[in-house]
Amino acid sequence: MAKILTPDICVIGAGSGGLSVAAAAAAFGVPVVLVEKGLMGGDCLNYGCVPSKALIAAGKQAHALRHGARFGIRDVEPEVDFRKVNQHVKAVIAAIAPNDSVERFTALGVHVIQAEAKFTGPRTVTAGEFEIRARRFVVATGSSPLVPPIPGLDTVDYLTNETIFEQTRKPGHLVIVGGGPIGMELAQAHRRLGCDVTVLEGMKALGKDDPELAAHVLKSLRAEDIVIREGAKVTAVERRGKSGVRVHVDTAEGVEAIDGTHLLLAVGRAANVEGLDLGKAGIAFDRKGIKVTPKLRTSNRRVYAIGDVAGGLQFTHVAGYHGGLVIRPLLFRLGAAENRAIIPWVTYTDPELAHVGMTEAEALAKLKGVRILRWPFAENDRAQAEHRTGGFIKLVTSARGKILGASIVGANAGEMINIYALAVSKGMGVRDIAGYVPPYPTMSEIGKRAAITYFAGATRKPVVRGLVRFLRMFG
Numbered sequence: 402m403a404k405i406l407t408p409d410i411c412v413i414g415a416g417s418g419g420l421s422v423a424a425a426a427a428a429f430g431v432p433v434v435l436v437e438k439g440l441m442g443g444d445c446l447n448y449g450c451v452p453s454k455a456l457i458a459a460g461k462q463a464h465a466l467r468h469g470a471r472f473g474i475r476d477v478e479p480e481v482d483f484r485k486v487n488q489h490v491k492a493v494i495a496a497i498a499p500n501d502s503v504e505r506f507t508a509l510g511v512h513v514i515q516a517e518a519k520f521t522g523p524r525t526v527t528a529g530e531f532e533i534r535a536r537r538f539v540v541a542t543g544s545s546p547l548v549p550p551i552p553g554l555d556t557v558d559y560l561t562n563e564t565i566f567e568q569t570r571k572p573g574h575l576v577i578v579g580g581g582p583i584g585m586e587l588a589q590a591h592r593r594l595g596c597d598v599t600v601l602e603g604m605k606a607l608g609k610d611d612p613e614l615a616a617h618v619l620k621s622l623r624a625e626d627i628v629i630r631e632g633a634k635v636t637a638v639e640r641r642g643k644s645g646v647r648v649h650v651d652t653a654e655g656v657e658a659i660d661g662t663h664l665l666l667a668v669g670r671a672a673n674v675e676g677l678d679l680g681k682a683g684i685a686f687d688r689k690g691i692k693v694t695p696k697l698r699t700s701n702r703r704v705y706a707i708g709d710v711a712g713g714l715q716f717t718h719v720a721g722y723h724g725g726l727v728i729r730p731l732l733f734r735l736g737a738a739e740n741r742a743i744i745p746w747v748t749y750t751d752p753e754l755a756h757v758g759m760t761e762a763e764a765l766a767k768l769k770g771v772r773i774l775r776w777p778f779a780e781n782d783r784a785q786a787e788h789r790t791g792g793f794i795k796l797v798t799s800a801r802g803k804i805l806g807a808s809i810v811g812a813n814a815g816e817m818i819n820i821y822a823l824a825v826s827k828g829m830g831v832r833d834i835a836g837y838v839p840p841y842p843t844m845s846e847i848g849k850r851a852a853i854t855y856f857a858g859a860t861r862k863p864v865v866r867g868l869v870r871f872l873r874m875f876g
Contacts, residue, residue, distance in 0.1 A: 403532040406512070408432040410731060411526055411535035413518045413677070416443020417717045418708035419541035420501055421724030422731070427510040429732055434535065435506060436528045438517040442501035444543050444562075444709075445717040446494060452566040453586055455493040457749055459486045460593035464751070471788050481595045483571035490566055520682035524703055537703055537731055540684075540691060541720065542677065544670040544709035549578075552637040557646045559638075559664040562587075572596045572663040576648050578635050579667035580606030582748040585622065587665065589750050592627050599628040599659055601650055606631050607748065611760050614810040617792065618754050638664065672710045687712075695738040697727055705731075714744055743826040747815035752792050755818035758806025758825040759797055770800025774831070776851035778811045783842040787812070794851050796821070802831040802855055813844050820848065831855040 410426050412419045415437035426433040440447045466479045499505060503513045516529030526533045546561035548554070560568070562583060575591050577584045580602025592598045600606065606629055607615035623629060633650045641647040646664045650657055672690030679685075685692045685700040690712030697705050705727045708720030722744070729735040745757035764771045774796040778784040784792075792811020798804055807821035824834065834852035839845040859865050 403527065404530055406434055406531050406533045407535070408434040408512065408533065409536050410434070410539065411436065411533045411537075412539045412541060413437075413526070414443065414541035414543060414673075414708075414710070415441045415501065415506075415513075416541060416543045416708060416720060417445055418543075418720030418724040419443070419539065420506070421721050422539050422541065422707070422728060423506060423511045424509055425724070425728045426732065427506075430510075431732060432512075433510075434512045434514060434531075434533055436514045436516065436518040436526070436533075438515070441503055441506075441513075442498060444545075446497060446501055448563045448566065450717050451494055451497055452490045453562070453583070453590075454749060455490040456486070456566065456590045456594075457586060457751075459489055460590035461751065463595075464593045481571065483594065484569040486594060487566070487569045517676060519676065519678045520684070521678070523682050523701055535703075537705070539727060539731070540677070540699075540704060540706040540710055541708050541724070542673040542710045543720075544672050544690075544715055546666060547669040547671045548666060549635075549668050551578075551635055553639045557638050557640050557664060558644070559646075559666055561666050565665055568663075572661075574599070574661040575663045575665060576601065576646065576659060576661035577665045577667055578648070579669070580629065580631065581609070581667065581669070582607070582746075584665075584667035585618070586749050587667065588627050588629075589622055589625065592622075592625055597661075599661065600630065601633045601635055601648065601659070602629070602631050603634045604632065607754070610748070610754055610756060611762070611795070611808045613761075614754050614756075614795070614808050617810045618748070618750050618752060621752055621791065622750065670709065670715055672712060674710065696730065696736065697723055697739060713739070714741060714746070716744070716746055719744055740826075743822065745818050745822040747818065749815065752789075752811045753814035754808075754810050755814040756806070756808045757818055757822045758804070760806060760808065761795065761797055764797045764805050768799065768805075771805070772798045772800065772802075772855060774798060774851045774854050776847050776854065778844070778847060780850065781842075781844055781847045783844050783846070784812065786842065789813075789844075794847050796831070796834075796848070796851050798831055798855065804829055804831065804834070807848075809848075811844075811847075817844060817848060820845070 409431045410433045412423045412435045423433050423435045463479045466477045470476045514528045518526050518528045574597040577600045580600050588598045588600050633652045636651050637649040639647050645662050648659045674686050683701045690710050691706040693706050693711045699706050707723035709715045726737040729737040748754040778792040779790040784790045789812035795808045797806040804824045809817050831852040
C-alpha cells in the first residue's frame with residue numbers, strides 16, 4: 402500500500418522555479434512536498450547556466466593570455482589541459498550544489514521525494530512509495546534538449562548541453578547545429594580553448610535578437626576564426642572513421658559535407674511533460690508545453706505550471722520569477738499575472754548581448770513618435786582603459802521619453818542591462834536615467850550618456866535659448 406501524504410502544496414521539479422516555491426512555502430510554515438526524479442538544482446545547475454558560464458570563464462582566461470600585448474604584457478599561447486578545465490566546471494557546480502541540496506531543503510522543512518512523479522487523478526500524484534494528495538500542485542519540470550529528426554543521427558555519437566560538459570578530452574573540430582545563444586556561447590568557449598568550431602544555422606544566427614546587435618556579435622566571433630554558416634540546413638549525418646562525424650548541409654551555394662570530430666546539437670529545447678500522465682489530471686498541453694493562463698494556472702484549477710514547462714520564455718530567471726508569482730495565490734489568494742514585457746535576457750558571448758522590453762523594430766511597428774537613443778562604448782573612459790571599446794547601447798523610448806526597451810552589445814552588457822530592466826518594469830523615463838549619478842569611471846555611464854541625448858534637441862530650440870537669455874537679465 403502507498404503511503405498517503407497530505408501536504409498543502411506539492412511541487413514537481415527541483416529546478417530554479419520549483420525550489421523557489423518550495424523554499425517560500427516552507428518559510429511560511431506551510432507543509433510542502435518536493436518531488437524530483439533527477440538531480441537537485443535542475444538543468445541550470447547541472448547542465449546549463451552554471452557549467453556553461455564556468456566553461457566560458459575558462460575560455461576568457463585563455464583569450465586574455467593571448468591578448469596581453471596591448472597592455473604591455475607579452476602575448477602567451479596558453480597550454481589548455483581540457484581535463485582540468487572539466488574539473489574546474491565540476492568544482493563550480495559542486496560549490497553551488499549545497500544551496501539546492503536535499504539536505505538543505507529538508508532542513509528548511511520541505512519533504513523531498515527523489516522519484517518520478519505521475520498524476521493519477523485531478524488531485525493526486527504518485528512518487529515512489531508515496532501517494533500525494535495536496536491542496537495545490539506546481540509543475541516545474543523544466544525542459545530538455547530538442548533532438549531534431551536528422552537522418553543518420555542514430556548512427557553517430559552526438560552531444561547536447563546535458564553531455565557536453567562531461568568531455569575531458571578537447572574536441573578537435575566541434576560542429577554545432579544551431580546558432581542560437583547556447584550554440585554561440587559554447588562555440589566561442591571551445592574555440593578559445595583551442596578547438597576548431599563550425600556553427601551551422603538553418604536561418605539567421607542569433608535570429609531572435611536585434612539584428613544590428615547580433616551582427617556586431619557575429620563579426621566578433623568570426624574574427625576569432627569561428628566558422629558560422631547561416632542558411633545551412635542539415636540534411637543528414639553519418640559516421641566518419643572510428644569516432645568522427647560527417648554533416649551534410651544544403652546551402653544557397655549547393656550541397657556540401659562538413660567533417661568534424663564531435664557533433665553538438667543546440668537547436669532548442671522541449672518541455673518535460675513525458676511521464677507525468679497529465680491527461681489523468683485534466684491538464685491540457687501541446688508540443689510547446691503545458692497550457693497556462695497569464696496567472697500560470699493550468700486547465701486543472703488545482704495545478705499551476707511554471708518555468709520552461711509552461712511553454713514561454715526559457716530562462717532560469719523566468720522560472721524564479723514564476724515561482725514568486727504563484728506563491729501569492731498559493732499562500733495569500735492574491736492575484737498575480739505574468740508580464741513577459743519586463744523579462745531581460747543575455748547572450749554570454751564576448752561581447753555580451755543583452756536586451757529588455759521592446760526592440761527598435763517592435764516599437765516602430767506599433768507606436769508613433771518613437772525615439773532611438775544611442776551611445777558607443779568607445780566614448781566611455783572605463784571602456785578605453787580596458788580596451789573594451791567595441792559595442793553600443795540602444796534605448797527605445799516613447800515620444801515623451803518613457804523607456805520602452807533597451808539593447809546593449811559590448812563588455813558587461815549583462816550587468817548593465819539591470820537598470821533598464823528596472824526602468825521598463827517600473828515605467829521609468831529618460832529623465833530618471835539622466836538624473837541618477839553613476840560612479841566614475843564605470844561603463845554604466847554609457848547608458849546615462851544615451852539618455853541625455855534625448856534632451857539634445859532642446860538646446861537648439863529658439864524658444865529655449867530665448868528663455869535662457871531672458872533669465873540672464875536678472876543677474
